[in-house]
Amino acid sequence: MEKTMLGLVTNPDGVVALEEVPVPRLGENPYAPHDVLLEVEYCGICGSDIHKWGAGKEEAAKVLHPERKVVQGHEIVAKVREIGPKVTRVKPGDRVVCEIVTFYCGHCPACLEGRFNICNTLKPMDGRAHYVTGGGFAKYTVWPEFQLHVLPEDVHPKSAVLMEPTAGSVHSIISRMGVRAGESVAILGPGARGILLMQVCRAIGAGPIYMSGVDRDASFRLATAKKMGADEVINVDKEDIRKRIAELTGSIGVDVVLENTGSVEPIAESLDIVRKGGKVLWAGGGIRGGITAPVDTHKIIVKEIDVKGEISQIPYDWKTAIHLVGTGKVILDPLVTHEFPLEKWEDGFNLAATSHDCLRVALKI
Numbered sequence: 001m002e003k004t005m006l007g008l009v010t011n012p013d014g015v016v017a018l019e020e021v022p023v024p025r026l027g028e029n030p031y032a033p034h035d036v037l038l039e040v041e042y043c044g045i046c047g048s049d050i051h052k053w054g055a056g057k058e059e060a061a062k063v064l065h066p067e068r069k070v071v072q073g074h075e076i077v078a079k080v081r082e083i084g085p086k087v088t089r090v091k092p093g094d095r096v097v098c099e100i101v102t103f104y105c106g107h108c109p110a111c112l113e114g115r116f117n118i119c120n121t122l123k124p125m126d127g128r129a130h131y132v133t134g135g136g137f138a139k140y141t142v143w144p145e146f147q148l149h150v151l152p153e154d155v156h157p158k159s160a161v162l163m164e165p166t167a168g169s170v171h172s173i174i175s176r177m178g179v180r181a182g183e184s185v186a187i188l189g190p191g192a193r194g195i196l197l198m199q200v201c202r203a204i205g206a207g208p209i210y211m212s213g214v215d216r217d218a219s220f221r222l223a224t225a226k227k228m229g230a231d232e233v234i235n236v237d238k239e240d241i242r243k244r245i246a247e248l249t250g251s252i253g254v255d256v257v258l259e260n261t262g263s264v265e266p267i268a269e270s271l272d273i274v275r276k277g278g279k280v281l282w283a284g285g286g287i288r289g290g291i292t293a294p295v296d297t298h299k300i301i302v303k304e305i306d307v308k309g310e311i312s313q314i315p316y317d318w319k320t321a322i323h324l325v326g327t328g329k330v331i332l333d334p335l336v337t338h339e340f341p342l343e344k345w346e347d348g349f350n351l352a353a354t355s356h357d358c359l360r361v362a363l364k365i
Helices: 048-053 157-174 192-203 214-226 241-248 265-273 282-287 298-300 315-326 344-352
Strands: 004-010 016-022 035-044 075-083 095-098 140-143 149-150 185-188 209-213 232-235 252-257 274-282 306-308 336-341 360-364
Touching: 004 095, 004 344, 016 315, 016 344, 035 095, 048 344, 075 157, 095 157, 095 192, 149 315, 157 192, 157 315, 157 336, 157 360, 185 265, 192 209, 192 214, 192 315, 209 241, 209 252, 209 298, 232 241, 241 265, 252 265, 265 274, 265 298, 336 344, 344 360
Parallel strands: 185 209, 185 252, 209 232, 252 274, 274 306, 336 360
Antiparallel strands: 004 016, 035 075, 035 140, 035 360, 075 095, 095 149
């Protein structure tokens, strides 16, 4: 096997570049002897990757960058190339997807609840493989066997770059929010993640489901959301979302709001369109280090609104996501709209950052 490979590396100062990096070796990583050498087929470009790459000087300080030079990329689809001496769960030739939370202490209050994604003893980046041992923007990566899942045979490998965001959507909807069948849901933000949230809600029987976006989303993203199951789409540049939700719900409001934009105004909107006693998830700003938004606490208090955040996933979310995709309850194919070879990563990043006719870009490694 070759000793070096091309890898898309992110530096602590945010500089992203394609460089020659060492090929990882079995036995020479923290996962040994349960380590697995993966040959990456595809890796999706997440919004977090774009923000790390595209932050200007003023915003760079707000964006979370790795503490060490590391190959990025976490929406990974790969084939098992070699296995460590104690690996029993996968074998060479298996096509797998990768849980991203690979480090946690196991004994803090969060870990004892099975919430390894928020281990109390580690910084978020120190718990995720693509910030520590390296991710999927290179031909090879190593992963612990316990955080690998064999992909159902009928799921296309390129589409499966969205398995990680699907697991994140399950985490948001079921693990964090406890959304139930029959509950009405407003999803703010019609990107790939928003449409995945919509599909998971539909799969568990929630509804009706309303999706909001802006003018630039109307022709493709909102249209795709409508085609794939949204009961109503709302262009907030053309309609007042507060009035429209009031019309749709008899002035009561929706049971659940899932904010997925990372913008300031939807934070305020979420508190206005949720019903008394309803639930709100704020999730969109986390991928770039959070946002600062004014919050009217009076609304939270007098409406007794439950407000939650979310990050990453737990093992249950992955098992459920693979089941939903494998049984056709969640459809991934239409959401991976573009593909680029690794060598043209800048074209892929530029498209993902600027095009509104794009949902998810996959890099073919």
